[in-house]
Amino acid sequence: MAYEVTATRKRPQLFDNLVGQEFVVSTIKNAIEQGRIAHAYLFSGPRGVGKTSSARILARALNCDSGPTPYPCGTCSNCTEITRGNSVDVIEIDGASNTSVNDIRQIKDEVLFPPQTSRYKIYIIDEVHMLSTSAFNALLKTIEEPPAYIVFIFATTEPQKVPATIRSRCQQFHFRLIDLETIKMCLSDAARELEIEADDDALFWIAKESTGSLRDAYTLFDQVVSFSNGHITLEQISDKLGLVGIDQINHVVSNLLGGKHKEALLAVQSLLQNGVSIEQCIKDFTQYFRSLLLMKEGITEESILGVQSDRIPSQIRNAYAKEQLEAGVELFLTLYRDIRYSLNPRFELELAVSRLGSLPHLASTTTLLKRLSQLKDDLLQGKVALSATAPPQPMVETEREKQIPRQAVVQEIQKPEAIPVNLPKQVVPVPVQRPFAKEDIPSLVGKLSNTPILSQVAQSIKKIDNNDNQLTLTFTTKFCKNKAEENQDKFRLLIKEISGYSGKLSFAYIETEEKTQGLKTDPVINKIASVFRGEIS
Template identity: 40%
Template structure:
């Protein structure tokens, strides 16, 4: 008899043999016992998780001669015929190779005929998402109102490609990825029954490489048995799966931890010499540090580890590497993996990554040798002593500076609104000349160009209003802008220095809001007019149009020519 692969020999024949899908098998068993069988089911999930096997078991259970039962007997003629594939009423249809509407119509034309050998016609459509739109449309009406003797079981790995009108007419069951421990338990049963010797760590390595698929695990186990001589070892499992050994990953991780670039590159050279795939290696290394992070966070959740086996060396490395460094290593490896996908020379990126990994700096002080740590503590102690000495000697200076600092804050903040220096403004108005204001205005644009953007922004709605030889009045449209500008000592000093460079004079800046400027100027003019009247006498009364001009434009800007 020809040799059969393990996944075919050990294909589940009862619901109890379907590993890791108890939520599905329990529901189907209850429906069988209560005789509440639906006309259409949708089994979806990753490859190798038991979808087609569960569909065949369900077909046997509904047609078993001992029905209603929760498990097929596998002894009656109906069960044996369905298992052997000799009963035509149970049809397994491959949608991947029969996706056209013509093939689907050939199948649906026979739906209306009653079964000949069993009670129900069961149509198992595998990879149903491969059907064309026309084939789905042909299936839709029959799926909505099928004859009472027909059951449809649709199986797929990509349910998002199936039309919602099909999904809504089925009972949907989601098959999960099988845990590594469940796969190991199943493989233990198989190797015990077949009499093959196999190391438990090798089974764990195969189970993790299968990524949740029982069929993949049994195929790898079959291959490892053929590769090994007398016993399946961890090395055999590594060779078959293409993974990197735990010892090699520990060796490389230790080189990274100790910042030994030579050892890291030497280990990488050995890896590539044995023909390991660089892409597979960097994926294993990312999972290695991922498992290290999970182990440090939750040591008891061994089942959550995808790649590593908890040996003593791994535990020592995990305890020595801090969290921050693990984050850096994973981020660097992930970026390298992305770069390797778009290059013809992945080895170069891999070598550069190993060098970078060995040069990453740990952010925790525990990574320092004892000698360096003691020297650092001595330096810290010395610096603290010097700082205390400076504080002691500088206490007099601090005490002397304190009263001056207390006097610096302006009294303006305690008052309501901005209070301009009216006395100084009046002094400027008394000595103001046209030449002084024109000199400042001629350099005003150039001066603003020298300011920072934040300082220049305060002058957007400000302009010089009057000037004397040593001071000028800066009028602001809004009071808030005036207060912000004049309370900023750095702003005032910057304007003063800029004008001094451009004009050669150092001006005192006096800020005033526009509303207050109008009243201050009017009061000044009326006062000056009264004083002039007292000095010159009543016989020199000013003409009305001249007085009106002075009121409108300011006395300093009005020049009388006879």
């Protein structure tokens, strides 16, 4: 008899044998028992979880001689033909190979003919998302109103690529990933049937690597069986497949925690010399620190951790804080993304392992701020007391001290200590208020030097009067007086700075008689006045 792979040999033939899909199984079985058979089904989900197997079981359940029944006999001609794949009324089509609209038109022509020997003519289209848009459009009307003897079963791993018009015409069933314990149990049954001894940690590793796909687990199981010599062990798997064992990672991390960085780097070099790829090393270190992080959060389920927790020593589990483990996971995730552009990926791995040595001393800014806040609270509550004397400071000889003879230094030391004197606190002098005088005008002009026009206005002060608690500044022109009034707040502030005066402030102006008489005797001015028929004022 020809060899049959485990995935084919263990393919379920009944709904009850379909593991990990209880919702799908119960719904379809109840629909068949109640006679609620739809004309189109859409099975979606990850690879290797039972979509195609469920389609074949449904085809047998509908066309069994004792059916439709949720428990096909498996012995009648229809059941055996469907199992062997040579039934004329159950047509399996690969959607990836038959993507054109012409292939769908052929189906449209075939559905006009009733089944030959069975109750239903069933079309199973695998990877239906690979059909072209034209093919989907050609299939729409046929799916919506097919003959009563036609049933379509679509299977896909990418339901988002199936047009909504197709999905709306089908009953949709989403298949889930299978949990680790269920896969491990199926692998144990397969090993028992083959009379092969398998260690629990080896089956756990195979189940973990399958990532929820039972077909992937059976395929990897067959590969491991081929070199196990009747006994599957994790050591054999690590050696033959070039993996980093958890014990080897424990050895590296223990050396780093003990400060033996040289031994840790040599252990990594030994892994690489034994044929373990750099990418695999990074993956295993990432998985290791992820598991430690989940353990720190209190998670104990092995299906989530991905490792058996008792294989990691307690001193390693307790050596890192949560944020340090997060930094370790991020370190290797970033490393895996960066090695594709690296000058030498091996150097990158060595650098990452070297940085792991300082991981126990890593503290984020958030943690430091929390510690400072806690220390502040403890000081305010009196939980921590400060020492009255400062710690002794190391003596450093300055250049000046080096030039002084030793004898002079000894004499200086022998001098009696000076008695400390309590000096009074420094008092800020308050400026004494006095009248603003004419002698203060240059200071005012200097303070207004950054504003040239105001500086000129200050220079035109003709007279200063201090009467009845009021300071009056008299200017030579009305323009200067008006300009000073516009900026009186600034004048008041500067006068207070100069003399301390903070009383009332007013402005005035005068024009001398000589200036007016000079204008009247000027011939040019008189000519202008005669032309415009005006007078000088």
